[in-house]
Amino acid sequence: AVASAPGETDLRKMLSTLKPILHDGIFVFVTVDFESIKTGEVKLPERQDVLMEMREKEGLTLIVEKDLADQYGLKYEYEAAWIQLEVHSSLEAVGLTAAFSAALTAAGISANVVAAYHHDHIFVARSDADRARKTLLDLAERSRRDEV
DSSP states (O other), X not given: OOOOOOSBOOHHXXXXXXOEEEOSSOEEEEEEOHXXXXXXXXXXXXXXXXXXXXXXXXXXXXXXXXXXXXXXXXXXXXXXXXEEEOSXXXXXXXXXHHHXXXXXXXXXXXXXEEEOSXXXXXXXXXXXXXXXXXXXXXXXXXXXXXXX
16 A cells, blocks of 8 residues: 655745755766676676666666776766755655755756655755755755745
8 A cells, every 4th residue: 555655745844944964975977778787898886885776768877976986987977966955855745856956046056866765865066065055055044034
């Protein structure tokens, strides 16, 4: 039976308690075609070392630490900082992604978002990391003052 997803659904509460955590490290997006995996041409990191994995029709996309990608010879084009949103939003919550995306857009910051079971995760250009975190903190503060 399908039950309601746990976590917060009230947008104002989610925004006002938003705590963006900037993780140390450099993170990269890599993609590997399935044939290269099947033939063993490409060796993949152990699953516990992979931050995110998504199967797409073009191949397997991974988000891993840059050093790990380099160790395995995996190619990447984008180096990112990782911001974890410390708010336990429900998978059924409406508006959280739109709200933080709008704030980051207004600040001119590109965001690559991954929703996981417990938290949302945002990958931004390394050069934008501190500014993105501050933008998210400002969004939370405005929400606490009822300005959002």
